[in-house]
Amino acid sequence: MSGGSDKNAKTAPATKLVGGGRRAEWTGTPDHPHSVVNPPVWRASTHLYPTEMARKDALKSNQDGQFFYGRRGSPTQWALAEALTEIEPGAVGTVLYPSGVAALAGIFLTVLKPGDVLLITDNAYDPTRSMGLGLLKQFGVETRFFDPLDLDNFPTLICDRTRAVLLECPGSLTMEVCDVPALCAIAGKAGLVRIIDNTWASPLGFQALQHGCDIAMQSLTKHVGGHSDVMMGSASAGEAFYPALRKTAQALGHVVSPDDAALALRGLRTMDVRLERETQSALHIADWLQSRDEVAEVRCPMLSGSQGHGIWQRDFTGGCGLFSIILKGGSLANRAAFVDNLELFGIGYSWGGYESLALPFDPKPYRTAMAWPPKGTNPDNRLGVRLSIGLEDPQDLIDDLAAGFAAMENA
Ligand SMILES: *Cc1c(COP(=O)(O)O)cnc(C)c1O
Numbered sequence: 001m002s003g004g005s006d007k008n009a010k011t012a013p014a015t016k017l018v019g020g021g022r023r024a025e026w027t028g029t030p031d032h033p034h035s036v037v038n039p040p041v042w043r044a045s046t047h048l049y050p051t052e053m054a055r056k057d058a059l060k061s062n063q064d065g066q067f068f069y070g071r072r073g074s075p076t077q078w079a080l081a082e083a084l085t086e087i088e089p090g091a092v093g094t095v096l097y098p099s100g101v102a103a104l105a106g107i108f109l110t111v112l113k114p115g116d117v118l119l120i121t122d123n124a125y126d127p128t129r130s131m132g133l134g135l136l137k138q139f140g141v142e143t144r145f146f147d148p149l150d151l152d153n154f155p156t157l158i159c160d161r162t163r164a165v166l167l168e169c170p171g172s173l174t175m176e177v178c179d180v181p182a183l184c185a186i187a188g189k190a191g192l193v194r195i196i197d198n199t200w201a202s203p204l205g206f207q208a209l210q211h212g213c214d215i216a217m218q219s220l221t222k223h224v225g226g227h228s229d230v231m232m233g234s235a236s237a238g239e240a241f242y243p244a245l246r247k248t249a250q251a252l253g254h255v256v257s258p259d260d261a262a263l264a265l266r267g268l269r270t271m272d273v274r275l276e277r278e279t280q281s282a283l284h285i286a287d288w289l290q291s292r293d294e295v296a297e298v299r300c301p302m303l304s305g306s307q308g309h310g311i312w313q314r315d316f317t318g319g320c321g322l323f324s325i326i327l328k329g330g331s332l333a334n335r336a337a338f339v340d341n342l343e344l345f346g347i348g349y350s351w352g353g354y355e356s357l358a359l360p361f362d363p364k365p366y367r368t369a370m371a372w373p374p375k376g377t378n379p380d381n382r383l384g385v386r387l388s389i390g391l392e393d394p395q396d397l398i399d400d401l402a403a404g405f406a407a408m409e410n411a
Contacts, residue, residue, distance in 0.1 A: 089209060215235055
């Protein structure tokens with residue numbers, strides 16, 4: 001969905017989040033434009049035409065924001081897509097997908113063809129990795145993994161069949177911050193399509209298209225939804241890729257429910273304040289964790305001294321509540337005792353909700369281009385726990401983590 005209101009165009013992101021997608025015709029009637037705040041939930045499969053001529057015109061033109069049939073969306077989905085486009089500088093449109101993984105599939109199926117090679121960062125979200133090794137392989141695409149911190153080696157991995165690169169910054173679980181502009185410059189020179197999974201930062205924290213990426217993907221399930229009750233994904237792009245992404249999504253029959261779009265739109269309105277609060281709390285908690293004997297390393301891009309903090313400061317305009325710790329030695333039983341004894345942190349997948357979560361992880365099976373534990377570190381320090389800091393009081397979360405550590409020592 002492309003477009004956007006002129007009034008909103010020059011405002012700061014926080015203001016765009018409030019105004020985005022609230023077109024007069026989506027929030028009122030011709031006699032009473034803007035008569036409600038939120039675009040209503042338009043539940044529609046059939047759209048009706050005043051005449052046979054109008055039906056033929058709509059079929060032919062296939063434009064955003066035009067009634068045609070429910071699979072191309074209705075104003076609720078269009079409002080969400082338009083709001084997402086407005087907060088992504090450089091984008092002309094945004095395609096919505098039923099999940100973040102569906103967004104990645106939609107992007108890959110748009111830009112790749114049999115015989116192509118896809119480069120995926122070695123610290124990508126694991127289902128992305130599995131898609132490369134499974135689904136894409138089935139369609140004749142070869143996936144190769146690379147270490148995003150090794151800029152010298154990166155150009156040597158590009159061959160004449162390489163078509164696209166998928167970045168993720170910071171990487172999943174281990175949180176390495178790579179130099180996106182540098183990697184994009186190299187990839188661009190070789191003619192690759194530069195895709196980024198920008199779920200961690202969202203466009204509020206990292207303006208991906210402004211930093212050299214061609215397609216910016218997000219799992220809206222995380223920060224945009226923000227309340228652990230909706231699954232959705234998106235891809236935003238400029239003129240070079242948006243029309244093709246949209247065409248593939250239509251061919252695949254990808255459409256999101258208007259109820260889910262309304263939930264995501266509601267989450268989007270408060271995303272700026274949630275991210276700001278989560279970032280402050282995460283930084284406070286990360287700093288405390290750094291002083292604990294049980295913790296070998298805190299991997300949090302916002303934390304001074306953490307790997308990649310300098311690049312984060314240079315390129316990012318915000319953070320979030322998601323970071324990881326690596327335990328000092330310890331056994332799987334110790335780690336299980338730690339997370340089992342947390343009362344305020346749930347154990348579960350996903351993140352970016354209002355509630356805190358803890359997820360134990362062992363990256364070794366998901367890494368082939370990067371060593372785990374990293375070279376030059378103590379091999380005993382290899383067990384990780386990813387924390388998603390929610391909106392609880394940060395001191396309560398610290399007290400909870402302290403109780404978890406006490407239980408871990410006694411395990
Ligand atoms: C969760 C996640 C996804 C997948 O999103 P879903 O909406 O759960 O399908 C993709 N990338 C990253 C980095 C994620 O954390």
